[in-house]
Amino acid sequence: MSSLGPWTEESVFSAKHFRLACRSSGPYTIIELEGEIDALAEPPFRDLVQEHLDRHLIFDLSRLSFIDSSGLQVLLDAHRRTPTAFCAPTPRILRLLTQLGLLNKIRLYPSIQEALT
DSSP states (O other), X not given: OGGGOOOEEEEEEEOSSEEEEEEEETTEEEEEEEXXXXXXXXXXXXXXXXXXXXXXXXXXEEEEEEEOHHHHHHHHHHHHHSOEEEEOOOHHHHXXXXXXXXTTTSOEESSHHHHHO
């Protein structure tokens, strides 16, 4: 990732059961999702994604333990509006994406590094 130049990191929003953070370099923004993305987390999550729709979005799912339909809607809206990649889902999130039939519709990578190459 260092070939892209310096990454700027800003913690965006934290609450008791979730944390959203992003870092950017060049045309890419990585959005890290941690904990549970549900109806309480959806407004700040949606706002964060909307701020970065002019960039290539990479969603780091490695620390995401739960996502409900409102959070999934934010992910799918971003996927429709800008180039996106989804990285390192936990087994639980991977199972959900599989059950919903999304694996053939989204770009899923085992790591952020692989999404960047």
